[in-house]
Amino acid sequence: MIGQFIFPTCEVAGLRVAAYLRNTPRAAGSQSGDIGVELQVFQRGELVAHEPEFGTIPFGGVLEVSERTCAALAPVGADRLVVARCRTADGSDAYFAQEHHLSYENHRTGVFDSLLYDQLPLVKPGRRASPIILLAPKAWISVDVNSFVAFANVGAFAAAEPQAVPLVVSVLSTAGEVLSTDTYDEPQNSALLFDVRAALRGKLGNSDVPQLVNVVARGGASMYAIMTFVVNQVTGNFALEHSLSPHYYVTEGLARVRTEALSTLHTAGAR
Amino acid sequence: MSLPSLSTAPGSFVRRVMGSRKILRWLPRNLKLGDPVLQFFLNGFGKTTRYTFVNFPSLYAPGTAHPCIYDLVLHDALGSIAGRATIEVPVAGTADVVLGDVMRTPLPELGILSARIRSPRHFDYSDRHLGTVRSFFYAAYHDQAMRSISVIHPQTAKYSALPDRPTWQSNMLLWPLRVNSFELLLMNPTTVDSVTDLRLVTGNGEIVASSAATIPPFGARRVVWESAPLQQYPYVSVSADMLAAPNAKPLVFLNFDNGAFSAAHS
Numbered sequence: 001m002i003g004q005f006i007f008p009t010c011e012v013a014g015l016r017v018a019a020y021l022r023n024t025p026r027a028a029g030s031q032s033g034d035i036g037v038e039l040q041v042f043q044r045g046e047l048v049a050h051e052p053e054f055g056t057i058p059f060g061g062v063l064e065v066s067e068r069t070c071a072a073l074a075p076v077g078a079d080r081l082v083v084a085r086c087r088t089a090d091g092s093d094a095y096f097a098q099e100h101h102l103s104y105e106n107h108r109t110g111v112f113d114s115l116l117y118d119q120l121p122l123v124k125p126g127r128r129a130s131p132i133i134l135l136a137p138k139a140w141i142s143v144d145v146n147s148f149v150a151f152a153n154v155g156a157f158a159a160a161e162p163q164a165v166p167l168v169v170s171v172l173s174t175a176g177e178v179l180s181t182d183t184y185d186e187p188q189n190s191a192l193l194f195d196v197r198a199a200l201r202g203k204l205g206n207s208d209v210p211q212l213v214n215v216v217a218r219g220g221a222s223m224y225a226i227m228t229f230v231v232n233q234v235t236g237n238f239a240l241e242h243s244l245s246p247h248y249y250v251t252e253g254l255a256r257v258r259t260e261a262l263s264t265l266h267t268a269g270a271r
Numbered sequence: 272m273s274l275p276s277l278s279t280a281p282g283s284f285v286r287r288v289m290g291s292r293k294i295l296r297w298l299p300r301n302l303k304l305g306d307p308v309l310q311f312f313l314n315g316f317g318k319t320t321r322y323t324f325v326n327f328p329s330l331y332a333p334g335t336a337h338p339c340i341y342d343l344v345l346h347d348a349l350g351s352i353a354g355r356a357t358i359e360v361p362v363a364g365t366a367d368v369v370l371g372d373v374m375r376t377p378l379p380e381l382g383i384l385s386a387r388i389r390s391p392r393h394f395d396y397s398d399r400h401l402g403t404v405r406s407f408f409y410a411a412y413h414d415q416a417m418r419s420i421s422v423i424h425p426q427t428a429k430y431s432a433l434p435d436r437p438t439w440q441s442n443m444l445l446w447p448l449r450v451n452s453f454e455l456l457l458m459n460p461t462t463v464d465s466v467t468d469l470r471l472v473t474g475n476g477e478i479v480a481s482s483a484a485t486i487p488p489f490g491a492r493r494v495v496w497e498s499a500p501l502q503q504y505p506y507v508s509v510s511a512d513m514l515a516a517p518n519a520k521p522l523v524f525l526n527f528d529n530g531a532f533s534a535a536h537s
Contacts, residue, residue: 022442060474062444062506099442112525113421113533116443137325137365138409138422145417176326176363210417212323212367216330230411230420237531239422244407248424249327252402257331 001088001096003119006225008152008191009073009080010104013229014236017073018066020101021084023057032059035098038085039065041072045160045187048072048080057086081152081191086119095121104229106236113240115227123156123223131165133246133261134217136228139171139196141205141213147196148229149215153222155188162187164221169194172214179203179213188222218261305405306428307387311456311491311522312345312370313412315380318524318532322368322384323409326360328398335398336362340389341406345370347379350459350490354378359391383458383491384410385429412524412534421534427519429489430461435517440472440510441537443523447501454524454532455494455509459486465515469494471507479507486515509537 009017023035039054040047049072057063065084067073073082086098097118105112123129139147151167162185170181180199186192196215197205204211215228226243246257313320329336338361345354354374360366370378388406390398398404405428413420445453459465468483479501482494501507509521524534 020444024440024442062474101443109527109529109531110449111419111527111529111531111533112449114443114525114535116441116535116537133331135325135327135330137323138411140411140417140420142417145420172363172365174365174367176329176361176365208416212365214325214365228422230417230422232417232420235418235531237419237533239411239420239533240535241409241422241424244424246331248405248407250331250401250404253400256400260334261331 001090001092001094002122003086003095003098004122004154005084005086005100005119006152006154007082007102008150008193009082010148010150010193010229011075011077012079012193013148013231014106015104015229015238016067016107018064018103018105019082019084020103021057021063021065021086022098022100023059023061024098026097033089034058035086035088037063038087039070040083041070042081042083042189043078045189054084079191079193081154081189083154083189104240106238109236111237113238115240115242117225117242120154120223120225123154125156127156128164129222131219131221131258132217132224133258134226134243135214136216136243137212137214138228138230138241139213139215140210140230141197141200142210143206143208144234145210145230145232146205148231149194149196150227150229151186151192151194151217151220152225153186153188153190153220155222160187160189165219167192167217167220169199169215169217171196171199172216174212186220303399303403304387304389305403306431307344307385308406308408308425308428309383309385309458309460310408310410310423310425311458312382312384313380314378316454316493317414318412319414320370321411321413322386323365323411324358324360324368324386325365325408326362328401328404329362331401332398333363338362338391340391341366342387342389343373344385345374345378346383346385346489348381348491350487353382381456381491381493383489385489419531419533421524421532423522423534423536426536427458427460427516430516433461433463436513436515437517438512439514439520441508441520443535443537444506444508445471445523446506447498447504450498450525451528452498452526453496454526456491456522457486457494458491458519459488459515460519461515462488464488467515468512469521470510471496471501472510473504473507479504
């Protein structure tokens with residue numbers, strides 16, 4: 001069985017990443033064998049490191065993926081995508097669920113935050129992923145506080161192919177007005193760090209009181225892991241949380257949602 | 272034949288009178304609502320809470336968008352209702368809510384907030400293709416001026432029936448050498464008392480700290496473990512003999528030596 005855990009490095013946000021890959025019971029009392037890990041690191045779709053036999057996770061154990069264990073995660077001045085393919089010994093290509101621990105640290109202060117989420121299935125060759133719909137009503141900005149939304153995507157190909165659909169990212173005020181809209185043609189196998197303050201270009205964030213905005217996005221054609229960072233850029237402390245896909249909010253009509261969602265936003269003020 | 276009043280469910284009327292479920296698809300109805308969703312409330316221990324509620328139906332179905340309502344109920348740590356509020360969220364909008372601004376009652380140091388979305392219209396059929404809508408939202412725990420901040424999504428909804436109570440161990444590693452203390456919040460989202468033994472275990476399964484207590488229905492508890500006695504262990508993980516409900520996992524705050532904190536669902 002196989003799954004892939006994908007995450008962005010988020011170096012541009014001033015953070016260092018470490019993933020702790022787990023091999024834990026997937027049913028009460030169940031025991032499993034070792035999990036072998038193949039590691040790939042991409043920068044804007046280009047494969048910059050590949051370790052087919054990066055390591056093994058024994059049952060109940062941990063395998064660390066960080067700049068301590070993978071040189072390609074050392075600072076390079078750009079955000080990278082890390083793909084850890086986790087495979088059991090049975091050789092099956094069926095997906096298996098396994099939660100892993102992702103952690104980011106501000107090296108200046110030693111403060112870190114963590115996140116648990118499941119590895120993803122592999123993208124089947126020739127199959128196009130559905131466009132995403134993201135709602136991230138958890139971005140604050142002020143003089144001291146900024147927020148970043150990290151879009152990590154993995155496709156079926158190792159080459160830097162563009163996604164079939166661009167990713168359109170808007171920032172909405174609490175009143176529902178669109179404050180900015182930007183379009184990204186990101187290649188597959190890349191990590192995009194969306195800087196909310198930069199996107200707003202001074203329209204908000206000039207107050208000492210943090211103001212909430214909602215980052216919404218649609219499009220793309222790849223498999224995504226999306227997370228939001230809220231960073232106090234004076235203290236270096238930060239929050240980290242993954243996104244909630246539409247499945248969390250609604251149980252039906254997702255095809256229609258993908259077609260209609262955000263299509264009639266009031267766009268006054270957007271670029 | 273007299274028509275039912277508008278305050279009765281049209282579905283049950285039709286089913287009773289006409290004996291057909293198919294016709295329900297053609298009748299106006301309100302949003303189909305999931306159970307209220309729960310998240311911790313903190314108003315002490317160096318932390319305060321704000322919540323964000325988004326009008327997601329209007330973003331998912333913008334052609335028929337309308338404002339939405341969130342009904343909020345705050346329970347204290349013993350499960351008693353400490354306050355109520357109703358929030359209207361505009362089309363495509365988001366509410367940034369501090370409970371002290373919308374509830375005119377003394378707020379507890381620890382509790383759980385219940386939130387449930389609804390349409391302001393009594394009958395509304397514009398969103399029915401969305402199926403059951405669930406009232407997910409975000410909580411932000413922060414100190415003064417957001418010098419430290421954590422953003423966490425809810426883990427569980429309210430249970431009206433008794434759920435399974437699984438044994439559980441987190442996949443998250445906690446490093447005693449890197450923090451000052453671990454601060455855990457645990458809730459009971461069910462209608463009956465729940466006894467849970469919360470534990471810290473080492474990588475080989477040894478229990479190095481534990482704390483058992485009864486949490487009343489819709490109540491919460493807080494457990495703090497200092498890291499100093501645990502620093503011989505490279506890492507520990509949180510576990511529980513029986514969670515109150517399948518995903519009623521603890522929220523874990525990491526308190527650092529410099530006064531900062533971060534948090535994660537476990």
